[in-house]
Amino acid sequence: MVDLVLKGGDIIDGTGSSSIAGNIVINNGSIISIDNDIELEANLELDVTGKVVCPGFIDIHSHADFSLMADRRNEGAIRQGITTLVTGNCGHGPAPVNDVDLTKRNTVGFSESWNVDFSWNSFKEYLDALVSPGISANVAPLVPHGSVRLAVMGQSTAKPSTSELEEMKSLVQEAMSAGAIGFSTGLEYSPGMYADEDELTALATVSAKYGGIYASHIRNRGELFEEAVDEALNICRKSGLPGQLSHLAPRPYAEDGAFDRVLEKVSRAREDEGLSIGIDTFPDIWGPGMVVALLPPWVYEGERNEVLQRLASPETLEKCREHFSDPTNYLLRLGGLEMFYLSSSIVHPELIGKNFVEIGESFGCDPVEGIFKLVLADGKDFYNVMLRHIFATPKDLDKLLMDPYCSVESDGVVTATDGPLSNYTMNRSSFGYTIRFIEEYVINRKIFTLEEGIRKMTSLPADSAGLPNRGRIEPGKAADLVVLDKNNLTDNSTNEEPNAYPFGVELVIVNGQVVLNDNLRTDISPGCLATQ
Structure with a gap:
């Protein structure tokens, strides 16, 4: 039987x-x-x-670390055939914890409204809280650099001291021992942007000792795209571990030809050096982001109550106007505020789908002030007021997807149309990227066979994430x-x-x-x- x-x-x-x-x-x-x-x-x-x-499909780039706990049916994953999620991406995640407030801010897909007890400190305690009560899908967690750095250094922008680096290494070691599959970074975000290559290599080396991977939201996909890829490859070389370069499409303002050179660089690293390097993307020209990422980092760094005070301050608003008029921000370089659309707000769901010029008009103010009003309205959940922005050109997205080493992922959370998560949407991929990829790229456009399309969501991400079973x-x-x-x-x-x-x-x-x-x-x- x-x-x-x-x-x-x-x-x-x-x-x-x-x-x-x-x-x-x-x-x-x-x-x-x-x-x-x-x-x-x-x-x-x-x-x-x-x-x-x-x-079962494997989402190699998920931010469902917390939402998996908020609704253990894991509806948004199961109903599109996802049976395994790789979490902890982009240096974001809910463990390890020293300062609970800072860690909550560094967790994508977190809301106080879901009433989940955030009571763990160590990575092992987090995994016990995640898995022991039961979840519907499997999870393969990465230990997030941002949370590790915050646990040891708080919001410091400095280079770690020898003792601080050793403490961070011990946290990575504890996480790997507890079941993490690797180490992730988010180098366009705070606090990851303050880490140098030496710090990241030292921490990745710990992951390597446990057979882990290095997954990176690299430092720049615009004018310094090639240099950022060089940094990621160097970390893999020095640490001796496989790499996964997350959502590797160039920003639309990247230098002409840079993407081809990046793909060639990664290919040469595989063929000439024997490095194991995977890449991935979601199948959409629109990408998700935090609305506060439009602001200077100093506005949203630190304890959440302090951030809320800054967001409510007219002085902060005035200081930020120059930031918008002369943007160096990686998102603002994509275009004006009419190019960004609200995708999630718990307090203002009626504004979802509007661009930020329209949102300002709805509030009876200019777009910059509208951003402050919008994120302030969600209170301590300000970090998870989400937008969508142009991620890639259709040509570059196709080129990336056609790379044989490119896995297809969500860059989303696990959410639901009902229950506690029905008030949160990160992106449309959180509901249907697997079927959209098959429908568009296999059935309609016939770019891939069904067998190859499925490989890019099953054995390829399994191999890249180190999941042999x-x-x-x-x-x-x-x-x-x-x-x-x-x-x-x-x-x-x-x-x-x-x-x-x-x-x-x-x-x-x-x-x-x-x-x-x-x-x-x-x-x-x-x-x-x-x-x-």
Whole structure:
């Protein structure tokens, strides 16, 4: 007697190989065999004839560290076939903790309104709080540099002392011992922007000792794009660990030809030096960002009560006007405030979809003052008032996606259309990037075969993240599986109305347990650390 048999599916194993017809036998959370003819008794047998069966999708760039806890159904992931999420990206995350207030500010997708007890200090305590009560999807956490630095140095912009660096190394070591899969940085954000290559190399070396990776939101994708990639590659070389270069599209204002040189540079590092370097992107020309990132860092750094006082100060507003009129900010270089659109605000949902010129008009003030009013309104959740901005040109996005080492990810959170998370939207990818990628790039534009499209969301991110037990349909691997109705695949999210689940995801299995069947959720929470 086995637990589960899927009969008659069109099996795409995640490696890019052609599909085969067959049956999948599952027992004790693992794939036992793939056979055409089986005579086994099963506790549950499901006929999936005519449907595509593939590995569960792996989101290699997620910011769901906290939202996974706020609603343990993990709806926005499960309903688009995501069974594993790599969290802690861009140096953001909820552990380790010294100053709770600073760590909350450094956590993307955090809200006081969700009433989750933020009571841990160590990374291990955080993982226990995340996983032990049950979650629906698997998680593969990165230890975030921003939280490590804040725990040791607070909001200091200085180079760490020898003792401070040793303390940061010990925090990375504790996190890796607890189950982190690597170390992440966000070098366009505070406090990551204050770290130099030596600091990052020292911390990445600790990750390497545990077989971890280095995942980086690099320092610059504009005029210093190539130099920023050089820095990331140097850290991987010196530390001796694999790298993952996050959302690697050039800013639209990057120098002509820089992107081609970057891709060639990364390719040469693989071929000539044997470095293991992955890259990734979400399949959208629009990207997410924090509204406060439009402001100078000194405005939103520090304790949240102090930040709220600055945001409420007319003096702060006046000091910032020059910042907007002569922008050096990486976002403001994309264009005027009419080019940025609000995507999430708990207090002002009626303004979602409006640009910041329109928001200023709604408040009866100019756009800059409108930004201050908007983020101040959400109080201590100011860091998670979100916008969307132009991320890449369509040409550059296609070029990035067509790189064989490019995984497809969300750069989002796990949210939901109902329950406590229904008041938070980071981007449309949080609801449907997997199906949108297949629908647009496989079915409509025919840039990829279905087998290759699925590889870029399964075995490729599994290999890049160091998850050998995930991402493939193969005997002995974890039974994370998705059944798709290829003829009904539809992404229902839009930039204007992102909160919609896709069609065509018929069955989702996590660690051998059915969590979604024919659009109905079960009450099972089989998720675990993805390294298990």
